[in-house]
Amino acid sequence: MNLKTPTLGHVRLISLYWSRYAVRSGSGLVYLMIALIFGLTVAHILIMPVEQLMARQEQPDPQAIRNTIINMGRPIIQLVLGQKSFKEIIQQSLAFQPRYPGKPDDTPKAVQAEKSAAGFDPWTSFLLEKRPALLSAIFLVLLFGMPFVISFLAYNQVSGDIQSHGLRYLLLRTERSNIYFGRFLGTAIFSTAVMGIIVVTITFYLGMKTRIYPAPALAGWAVHGFLALAILMVPYIAVCSLISASVDSPFLSLVLAKLTIAGVLLIGVLGSLAWKPAKYFIYALPWGWQSNLLHPEPAHLLGAALACLLYTGVFLMLGYYRFERRDL
Numbered sequence: 072m073n074l075k076t077p078t079l080g081h082v083r084l085i086s087l088y089w090s091r092y093a094v095r096s097g098s099g100l101v102y103l104m105i106a107l108i109f110g111l112t113v114a115h116i117l118i119m120p121v122e123q124l125m126a127r128q129e130q131p132d133p134q135a136i137r138n139t140i141i142n143m144g145r146p147i148i149q150l151v152l153g154q155k156s157f158k159e160i161i162q163q164s165l166a167f168q169p170r171y172p173g174k175p176d177d178t179p180k181a182v183q184a185e186k187s188a189a190g191f192d193p194w195t196s197f198l199l200e201k202r203p204a205l206l207s208a209i210f211l212v213l214l215f216g217m218p219f220v221i222s223f224l225a226y227n228q229v230s231g232d233i234q235s236h237g238l239r240y241l242l243l244r245t246e247r248s249n250i251y252f253g254r255f256l257g258t259a260i261f262s263t264a265v266m267g268i269i270v271v272t273i274t275f276y277l278g279m280k281t282r283i284y285p286a287p288a289l290a291g292w293a294v295h296g297f298l299a300l301a302i303l304m305v306p307y308i309a310v311c312s313l314i315s316a317s318v319d320s321p322f323l324s325l326v327l328a329k330l331t332i333a334g335v336l337l338i339g340v341l342g343s344l345a346w347k348p349a350k351y352f353i354y355a356l357p358w359g360w361q362s363n364l365l366h367p368e369p370a371h372l373l374g375a376a377l378a379c380l381l382y383t384g385v386f387l388m389l390g391y392y393r394f395e396r397r398d399l
Contacts, residue, residue, distance in 0.1 A: 075395075077248040085245070085253025090260040093224065102224035103265055109220055110269035113212045114276070117143065117205060121281060136283060141199050144208040148195050151211040152362050197367035202292050203284040207365065209273060210296040214361055217266075217300060218307045222328035224262060225311035227321040228254045229394065234319045238399045251394050255312050255387065262308060263301045270297040299364035306357050306382035307332060313390035316397070332356065357382050 093099035124139050198207035229251065232238045241250060274293040278286060310331060315324045335356045342349030353359045363375035 075246045075248045077252050078246065081245045081249035082253040082256060085249055086256035086260060089254045089257025090264075093258065093261040098224055098227055099261065102220065102262075105223055106217070106220050106265050107269065109216060110213060111272065113216070114209050114273040117147075117208050117212075118277060118281065121205065121283070125281065137204075140204045140283075144199055144204045145195065147208045148198055148211055151215050152194065194367060198365065201367070203277075203289050205277060205281075205283070206274070206289065206292050206296060210299065210365060211362065213269075213296075213300060214303060214364065217304065218332050218356075218358075218361075219329075221262060221304050221307045222311055222325060222332060225258050225308045226315060226325040226328045228258060228312055228315040230315040230318055230324040231321045233316075233397075233399055234321070236399065242399070247395055247399075248391065251312070251316065251391050252387075255308060258308050258312075259305055262304045266297060266300045266304065270300070296365070302376055302379050303357065303361050303364060306379050306386065309383045309386035309390070310356065313386045313393065316390040316394035 094103075120143060121136060121139060124136060128135070198204065198211075229238065232241075238250065270293055274289060278284070278289050311324070311328045314327045314331065318324050318327065336353060336358050339350055339353030339355075339358065342352060351359075357375075357379050360375045360378040363371045364379075366372050366375065
């Protein structure tokens, strides 16, 4: 088997056609709908308490609004970053509640929780205090949830045409490498465009409706979040490319993509409860790195971006090797 070098002109044409075709295809429309619903619902859930507080105030109290955002965003950030478990977050929330109405709880547990919450670690402080906290919480939830959504777009890059043998006619005019990499690139272009729509919509609404943060700070952090989401989607699309090139059933490709993306996370999280080293299983996919795309330290940020690119290259080459060998 000879691995062919892709022709840039063919890859460009195929990727542009595939990105336009994704808009009209069933999988593209389903992905667009699910991604928009998920992204805007997350934003609505996090912004709504702030809007309600502002509506109840005759004169907006910036400190009260800031405290509400921090109290709401802190558990989300600590959970997604893995700094605290869900059980610890619930216990901390209960410790803040007074035992009797109007009377603060002065038990040692409550006092300890209050002291521990008095300051944040540098990463949490960066996301909550040095950057627009609402956007930080939204971006972290999207970073965690979007890998589950991307398979609805990327699962059928070549498996459907393999099943129908339609690629045999296309191979009369181009090489397998051009098809494989062109469709991957087209899928990534469409995914990036959807991420842009979601981020612009959320940022515009947050800036015009709440007017909590300065426009430059909001715009700058929105660009950072968009780039983080766009980079994160690429290795998961490559995983779907590998699966799509390995099976000849679109439905099976979708099921395997879902099981792979979710299974790696579940095995790493649940397996670590019984066997500590199992937690490293999440590094089979970018799960262990992706939160660092919002890290305050440039070294961690660049390391996470390079890790995503490395995952992308490995999965792409494995998929291409399989695609070149199989009978079409």
